[in-house]
Amino acid sequence: MTADTITAADIRINARWLIPIEPHGVVLEHQAVIIQGAKIAAVLPATQADREFRTRETINLPHHVVMPGLINMHGHAGMSLFRGMADDLPLMTWLNDHIWPAEGRFVSEQFIADGTQLAMAEMLRTGTTTFSDMYFFPEIVAQMAHDTGMRAQVCFPLLDFPTVWGAGPDEYIRKGEALINSWKDDSYIMPAIGPHAPYTVSDGPLTEAVALSERTGARIQIHLHETEFEVADAVEKQDKRPIERLAGLGVLGPRTQCVHMTQVSDSDIAWLVNTGAHVIHCPESNLKLASGLCPVHRLMESGVNLAIGTDGAASNNDLDLFGETRTAAMVAKVVANDAAVLSAHQALQMATLNGAKALGREHELGSLVAGKLADLIAIDLSDPFIQPVYDPASHLVYSNHGRAVTHSWINGVPQVQDGKLTRIDVPDLMIRVEDWAGKIREKQAD
Incomplete structure (x- = not known):
């Protein structure tokens, strides 16, 4: 790719921190993940992405860790x-x-x-x-x-x-x-x-x-x-x-x-x-x-x-x-x-x-590497219960809980946006769950 070549892609995710899993033990800062279709097209510094990619959608996550799902x-x-x-x-x-x-x-x-x-x-x-x-x-x-x-x-x-x-x-x-x-x-x-x-x-x-x-x-x-x-x-x-x-x-x-x-x-x-x-x-x-x-x-x-x-x-x-x-x-x-x-x-x-x-799918899943499927998540580290941030990896294991996840993509398709599920009707689901709970409680009382 030459300096003046611009590549079109679908989604750009700008992350404060990125844990790619491969290579092991690495935390990167101010990175961009480029998604084209169902796959990761590139993982690169944000300044380099500015020069090399134009995307239909850009998502800025200034307080987040992005990592594989x-x-x-x-x-x-x-x-x-x-x-x-x-x-x-x-x-x-x-x-x-x-x-x-x-x-x-x-x-x-x-x-x-x-x-x-x-x-x-x-x-x-x-x-x-x-x-x-x-x-x-x-x-x-x-x-x-x-x-x-x-x-x-x-x-x-x-x-x-x-x-x-x-x-x-x-x-x-x-x-x-x-x-x-x-x-x-x-x-x-x-x-x-x-x-x-x-x-x-x-x-x-x-x-x-x-x-x-x-x-x-x-x-x-x-x-x-x-x-x-x-x-x-x-x-x-x-x-x-x-x-x-x-x-x-x-x-x-x-x-x-x-x-x-x-x-x-x-x-x-x-x-x-x-x-x-x-x-x-x-x-x-x-x-x-x-x-x-x-x-x-x-x-x-x-x-x-x-x-x-x-x-x-x-x-x-x-x-x-x-x-x-x-x-x-x-x-x-x-x-x-x-x-x-x-x-x-x-x-x-x-x-x-x-x-x-x-x-048997490590060639497609499990790390943020160009060519793998675009299954990734973003976790917000801005809340008081995760502050201050010295080591994002440590926070994800020892300080975080899953409710800090704000975004999720599978095959490049958003599943969670700003903490809300995009593909599941939660109010309707809760009605059915409560109906089952009522039946189970009734049988337990017999």
Whole structure:
């Protein structure tokens, strides 16, 4: 490009600070992000952008950090309608006595549609642009996300027993393969396979899941080593740890995302390293359910890719990934007994580029680099609770909360403008949410 060449583009975003994630550990000042269509055309100093680009729209953000959109790698979106319904209980009591019975009574296509839209509204408002979901009626979740223009990995459920979505493993696999074929070429929707956990899925269905993944390239997400009881029970009944069983069945590999991993031995780490499987860290859910603590530093030092997720709003109880990232950084230091562990920049990378790697889309998502998809957010650092600003990266992890997000774009399309959602009718959504809440309260009172 010569000095007198002017390039036309769609949007210019002028930022006080910019954290591109790539290169790692960098905070840039007075930068411009140029968007052309669905992609980032350039990231460059504002003075250089003045000389080289003319855009249809210019957005000035003089007190903001601009960074890649957050990637929430694990959740159950529809469960937002169960937020706060069964708190202060251990995992198996929470599941067996409260969540599974409630799902049997209430979960339907409309429940999933409304719960997913509620989850998307919260995630978009707090900086998430891509989320991973593992829940019932995945075809509804996929359509809702696509219609909203939000990126989603949608994992169809796979269990040994009947649910509201199917009679058993054969039907889940059949319907799941149809889901994969329906969405496999979509930029927004990434269909995936979601075996619930080793203790709810037997060897046969897990083997079928592996075969389906190999045929289609779909990723596999599974709850794994979530509690001490899960691991001890497997050792007692099968004489092997769950991760060893999965490795023997071929479940572990570069397309596999292992959620939770609070119970980790040296041999477990070796399995992860040797297979290239990813770990999805959900610290707040693990803390709230007293499930255990993921040894983040040990995993990172071993070369395991760690991304981050909120889990569902019924066990967190929010979907604010900035809050989750803060908790991850704090807990990692305590677990390692080292305050230098999991720096702010490393935590932000877990919430962005590492999630993109787990999805196999790091060439398109997770950092602000020319040629990548234009998924980015802006966070206002002008409020008193974030002042003064010495290090924006530190503020985003340790001082910020997601409500400071003011702007969001996915594929170059605005999803949040000046703190307001552009693609979700919030008043209408709240009417439907309150209707569900009334039904659930009525049943709880019976």
